[in-house]
Amino acid sequence: MSAVHLEIQGAVATIRLDNPAKLNALDVPMLQQIDQHCQALELRDDIRVVLVTGTGTKAFCTGADIKAWASLPPAQFARSWVRDGHRIFDRLARLSKPTIAVLNGHTFGGGLELAAACDIRVMRTKARIALPEAGVGIVPGWSGTQRLARLLPEPLLKEMALFGRQIEAGRIQSLGFVAEVADEPMDVALEIAARAAELSPRATEITKNMIHVGVGEDRPALIEALGSAAMGASDDRTEGVSAFSEKRTPDFSGR
Structure with a gap:
């Protein structure tokens, strides 16, 4: 059964991660479904704005499911897991339509890299962001040291990636990475999307x-x-x- 749903409401499409039992952590089928949804949306002229969010209020996405990559040989880990994830996130980043990441909860690791691939972000008030990869002996692999380096100050990126610190919503908004912080981020995102849908x-x-x-x-x-x-x-x-x-x-x- 699909763990990434595509929902259409008028001119607004929502890609929803639906794996709440694992805090919407990403596995191979979920990555493939994101890729398929992006390909389909690129061909739809009736869709003007794309939202990306997760199910629940605990997490937008806490990164990659460790069970999905822990047993991979090093070469396969680099060639397929990392590079395929990069390709899929790049497809989202380069989608011709405006995209909004609706961070309904904590946004860690690959989830933060997924959010960075969207054009803007709206974040739940009590949510946090982090890059915890070093805690499990790996490094950010889906643009956490590249695309995020263009969007965040270097000291903040290092604070997360090198020191394992989590950053609160208010602080991250003050740096411009998040457009809005709200108790109900989807409501705010839909208001933004409605205006964007009226533009050329x-x-x-x-x-x-x-x-x-x-x-x-x-x-x-x-x-x-x-x-x-x-x-x-x-x-x-x-x-x-x-x-x-x-x-x-x-x-x-x-x-």
């Missing part, structure tokens, strides 16, 4: 791509995508395709 989807997509180019998120592919989008709307592209189909020399206008 094409404008928000292109703006998101431009921001990602600026911060280095998938920069080479996005530069070519933006250039291709501009040419795709040009008269020269129409003429080039027509000339190819008609087996003649194109007469480009430069428009």
